[in-house]
Amino acid sequence: MAVAELSCTETATCFRPSQLSLSSSSSSSRFSHHFRRSFRPLPRTRNPTISCSVTSDKVQTPTSVQAETPKGKTECYGVFCLTYDLKAEEETKSWKKLINIAVSGAAGMISNHLLFKIASGEVFGPDQPVALKLLGSERSVQALEGVAMELEDSLFPLLREVSIGTNPYDVFQDAEWALLIGAKPRGPGMERADLLDINGQIFAEQGKALNASASPNVKVIVVGNPCNTNALICMKNAPNIPAKNFHALTRLDENRAKCQLALKAGVFYDQVSNMTIWGNHSTTQVPDFLNARIKGLPVKEVIKDHKWLEEEFTEKVQKRGGALIQKWGRSSAASTAVSIVDAIKSLIIPTPEGDWFSSGVYTNGNPYGIAEDIVFSMPCRSKGDGDYELVKEVIFDDYLLKRIKKTEAELLAEKRCVAHLTGEGIGFCDLPEDTMLPGEM
Amino acid sequence: MAVAELSCTETATCFRPSQLSLSSSSSSSRFSHHFRRSFRPLPRTRNPTISCSVTSDKVQTPTSVQAETPKGKTECYGVFCLTYDLKAEEETKSWKKLINIAVSGAAGMISNHLLFKIASGEVFGPDQPVALKLLGSERSVQALEGVAMELEDSLFPLLREVSIGTNPYDVFQDAEWALLIGAKPRGPGMERADLLDINGQIFAEQGKALNASASPNVKVIVVGNPCNTNALICMKNAPNIPAKNFHALTRLDENRAKCQLALKAGVFYDQVSNMTIWGNHSTTQVPDFLNARIKGLPVKEVIKDHKWLEEEFTEKVQKRGGALIQKWGRSSAASTAVSIVDAIKSLIIPTPEGDWFSSGVYTNGNPYGIAEDIVFSMPCRSKGDGDYELVKEVIFDDYLLKRIKKTEAELLAEKRCVAHLTGEGIGFCDLPEDTMLPGEM
Incomplete structure (x- = not known):
């Protein structure tokens, strides 16, 4: 916590991105592959709408505020x-x-x-x-x-x-x-x-x-x-x-993963089901080929090229957006909109028997042992009432667990980085190498 | 026909737009508000795929040609x-x-x-x-x-x-x-x-x-x-x-006309029916408020401001595309696509009883006295079989007829201008002032 102490006073801890600075310890061997960053305080008057406090150990969740302008119809x-x-x-x-x-x-x-x-x-x-x-x-x-x-x-x-x-x-x-x-x-x-x-x-x-x-x-x-x-x-x-x-929308990743599995298996994409994206909508995302199915069969029984699954498939899904920008000259708008429609429909139409969909949802009470209190993409099912439940019938192997750990670590790091915005302390950025998906807004 | 003779030899009459030139008579008083233009010949070898001939009085309709590349699947x-x-x-x-x-x-x-x-x-x-x-x-x-x-x-x-x-x-x-x-x-x-x-x-x-x-x-x-x-x-x-x-798509014009009538009448746009766009998809288009209906009543019975109908309504419809470009920074893509969908659906779904839609269709055999052999937007009804019939129950008044004549004249001029492309002689452009709708592709 040395960095946090270094950058915060006890009284004012409001931050502006223009005042971000790399911590002096960023070049230490421990963080050689990381960007380490903290926030300098800003006089209260400059940005009164964001307020975080370090005056007590127990940081309070921000309470709702009223709009300064009178509430009215748009x-x-x-x-x-x-x-x-x-x-x-x-x-x-x-x-x-x-x-x-x-x-x-x-x-x-x-x-x-x-x-x-x-x-x-x-x-x-x-x-x-x-x-x-x-x-x-x-x-x-x-x-x-x-x-x-x-x-x-x-x-x-x-x-x-x-x-x-x-x-x-x-x-x-x-x-x-x-x-x-x-x-x-x-x-x-x-x-x-x-x-x-x-x-x-x-x-x-x-x-x-x-x-x-x-x-x-x-x-x-x-x-x-x-x-x-x-x-x-x-x-x-x-x-x-x-x-x-x-x-958090990970449905475009799910759709892309289904399409890539279909292409590899030589089947139409409507034959791919039970596709989970685990974790973050970033390059650490985990498209799960262990639980996904093709024509009702485990993917690994249909696609015998397990090397492709382990070494190429995930990258193909992650890099799809970038490949599209290269072809099209701009990022995917139409297919992103389609995936938002899919995400909404998944919540208002009952999930087909035996299938599920992916969504980035709050982890509290998750049955997979994923860290609590983050938003993590997981397999969900809905009765079509706008609500969802997490799917319990999933299996894990070492390969999948290792990848899930990595995306979980990234999300925990992101969370620490925005602690000043969630009311949980001082923003302290110690992020792994850049994993933003290219070109997606 | 002096201009045509001036610019064409008897043997070769293939044209390239880069070689267009204003006729020397373009500044004559008779054509003071017109652009008069004809086409200079180009050596046959330069553009072999377009062939027009003036060797006989009776110009033949172009016959279908085979693709030079072998026909195959895309x-x-x-x-x-x-x-x-x-x-x-x-x-x-x-x-x-x-x-x-x-x-x-x-x-x-x-x-x-x-x-x-x-x-x-x-x-x-x-x-x-x-x-x-x-x-x-x-x-x-x-x-x-x-x-x-x-x-x-x-x-x-x-x-x-x-x-x-x-x-x-x-x-x-x-x-x-x-x-x-x-x-x-x-x-x-x-x-x-x-x-x-x-x-x-x-x-x-x-x-x-x-x-x-x-x-x-x-x-x-x-x-x-x-x-x-x-x-x-x-x-x-x-x-x-x-x-x-x-x-020819005039459905976006129809949709815009309905919307403007709804706005003026203070009703929702689903209350406007029987909207015809007559003629050309250009500023000479005629949105027909004589035959259109609001809540089943003639527009003129609902909108008492006839001056607005006669002097502002048409311009509002025509200028909508330009107004949109000013706001949005680009031309209407989404609403154009919607109007194409509407145009298709109008041909594959039976037209609701008593209503009709507009489409630019071939005038041969039209019951309105519009010049034959042009593509003119007129009121149509469909049984939903992909075909259509022209609506007979329309009325005309002097105002409407005068406007229809103007858009008809424009289309006839356009037709003369592209005669070299329809197999009907020599392209001879004697167009009224520029009437292209702005920004629409």
């Missing part, structure tokens, strides 16, 4: 400002009650795919009217209006409300789903620790806003990277929302 | 190269027969939305397996692979084949739908006549390819602009395919 857009009674019309009176879906990073490319899928009824079904609440940055307000205009022009009958805003406290009002896509991409020369802190601050704020404004049972899917730790930060800042409601 | 991609028997699996044996859908401009933004909609089952239904045949340019081959990779990673169960290619004769093989989105955007300083010629050449070639390779009853939707005249050129070069099968 700005409705155009034709979506109308009020009407769905129960009054023959065609719409059998519809379910309108649900509120908040999307952050709403002017970005992933959202541009996702919003139209939600509005079309593809996600929540043909009798489920939806309200879209779009969160963007000040910089993107015009683009948000453009998105709203295109949604207007698409005449989706189920899309009944669209509102746009830049204040998460307003936009998250009564949200039953929060799809948190917006995140700062890594700038030139930016280390993972910087990224964790910058994005962590965004997700801490959004967690507070969800806690204050959203439906108490809001389901939250974090897509913005580093998504596992962002989800943890968000959850910790929203103590009134069940921890089980927070998800 | 390159299948990854997991989509597998062969399997859909009838052998319990889940898929009740599915319909696979349909082939060709998409040009497949690496572009509109396609990036559209392809995923088709693959998800949103367009053709949950029991209709699809094969996607992606046409791109040499320059876009890598991006096409990127699209195919994202389609793989999306695990759509209905998407059974994906192939990519740059030769339309290969890609259109057995296509039952051809969605022609790819077109060259206007470069700096390029006049509409240039654009008509450049894109006309693309669509002449694609017409020949459809004629040679596609299913004999292929349905063709032309999106690439200028879409009406591109559709005409495509049709004229595909004499074996029924002329009725060619459509």
